[in-house]
Amino acid sequence: MRSLVLVSILILGSAFAFDVSPPTTGRRAFFSQVATGVAGVSAVTLAPQASFAAEIVVPLQSTDYEFPTDWGLTYKYDEDATKVRNHMVVATGLAKGAVNMEDFGKNMKKEMVDFVSYYRRFPKVAGKPSFSTLYTSINVLAGHYTSYGFKYPLPEKRRKRLYQEYAEIEKSLRRGR
DSSP states (O other), X not given: XXXXXXXXXXXXXXXXXXXXXXXXXXXXXXXXHHHHHHHHHHHHHHHHHHHHHHHXXXXXXXXXXXXXXXXXXXXXXXXXXXXXXXXXXXXXXXXXXXXXXXXXXXXXXXXXXHHHHHHTTOHHHHXXXXXXXHHHHXXXXXXXXXXXXXXXXXXXXXXXXXXHHHHHHHHHHHXXX
8 A cells, every 4th residue: 555655656746847837836836736646646546445345245253054065176176166265255254153163174174275285286277366366365264273273263354354365266266267
């Protein structure tokens, strides 16, 4: 964010440095130029983040869920990536006290490790945006399990980040990327 603002200010400053109009002095001219610059910087820096933040809705944690029976890989990337992502969405939404939460976490971690271990060996798969984003999400969730165990739900800030990544993964998979 800071670098985006800094770049915007530098670009704006260079535009005013090469202004060929006759120099105007006075308070009114100065404030007019500053107001134009501030409006430009605000539009550049705030617009992308406002639209991105509005897209993701973090659902409430729940103790009710259907325990999956389809653990493991099929060794078809698109199917496996979709399955792992869906299982991770369920894992991210589990609240403290959910039935079989520890078993779910153990199965989830094994499936994540198997997925990464298998697919990172293939350059065509490892270069896909869906794989790299899923790999990042797997690291976040596996790190949580390692640090806090399988019985503790994810904190709100981590959940929000994961749901944003899940949305990106879903988009990439739909596009075949």
